[in-house]
Amino acid sequence: MIRKLGVAALSAGIIFSGVSPTAASADENSQVNNSMNNGDKAENIIYMIPDGFNADYATNYRHYKGEPAVWDNHLQGMFSTYSADSNITDSAAAGTAMASGVKTNNGIIGLDPDGNAHQTILEASQDKDMSTGLVATSTITHATPAAFGAHVDDRNDETEIASQFIDNEIDVLLGGGKNNFLPESEGGNQEETNVLQQAEEQGYQLIENRNQLLNADIDLDNENLLGLFADDAMSPELHRDAEEEPSLAEMTQTAIDTLNQDEDGFFLMVEGSQIDWAGHDNDAAWAMTDVGAFEEAVQEAIDFAEKDGNTLVVVGGDHETGGMTAGANGSGTANPELLHSVTATGENIAAELNEGRSNASEVVNKYTDMELSEEEIQAIQEAEDPKMAINAVISAKSNVGWTSTNHTGVDLPVYAYGPGAEQFTGFHDNTDLPKIIAGSAKIEFGGEISQKQPEGNVYTVKSGDTLFEIGLKYNYLWTTLQEINQFPNPDLIYPGDEVNFK
């Protein structure tokens, strides 16, 4: 990674925000590291997570598309997904497992159940001077990306996650959720801090629409890139306004182009966030179109990896959502291809129903050419939740089945391409994935990181103090020892100065 020290860090106080593996942590994964004897090292890592996706999504999507998906011939193995407190994980615990290699309770980001922070594969990549990026179609501070760049005990604390992302100097951040960076005084969710302004002062270039993304020209030596394309989540692919919001593939391409400037290589995580939301809604058309948008992003990654030759691309969901089936209701065939005629989510279709829902037939016909029977129209009119009723009708027509509105605990496929891809063969646990990736890229990874901070978060420098001693005194470790050495001029700290820990 290329460190950019903002003006703020050098003026009033010195802000140390890094975290680092403790000495005891390094050999936890030596077995995985040592198993890589092929000398085939991954220089770049692109870790792609289709949230909520499993083999039934893959099957339905293949039929929907009419030909194999880009990942089909890169299948390597499967993995289990249970969390520390449930055999059905949520995205926070799953993300923590996939980022840090540890099991935690549902809802927790980057900490184990006892509250200890664990280094993420992104942070380990930073320690190796690699550039890093996160891309998502949800808010960028949502559970899955959060698990790679933050440590918080509640996934809903997205404002804290936003601050940690910027403090941690993640080079490229692209997604939705501008409001989590802005203070309440400007309509945002931060109590007081303007994290966007802080980011700008720290060297981030801020962008907020598709054109700016396509024309982004970041000099990674001096700049980072923060693209927030919606106040909250970005749009489902079905409703994406092509002029304003970039596609997941476009964000992925810009992230790769930007991060690839770093000779030390890069780590990029890309999430297809809304496949999961489609699953919760049992919305088969939303699921297929967002899987399609994710596939285009994977295609970008594979295209780059093929040209580059030293890039490992790993694709795996964090859990299944909805208990989707390929075939349903006693039918002998599944017809997901019929979903091509659906042009809105069930939620958006339902929003156009009038009070008595007398326009049900008309509204549904506007967004699909599926013929509805009298009974189906009646079912939509009488349903407690018309959105779910519309989605049920559309799913039944295409014989896509659903068994839950929540996540399920089923094992998931993992796909990989590039140096080390074959290491994913066989059956794994979700905590193995980042360890295998680290092994393939020869990244030292894993273990607890110290987050202990001095009381009051302020330390007054005394005569003879050095940065290193302050760190030891408070058991507070910088990102790396190297970072301390790289600090522009430790002699600039004078007795009486205040060091602010954040």
Ligand SMILES: [Zn+2]
């Ligand atoms: Zn998830």
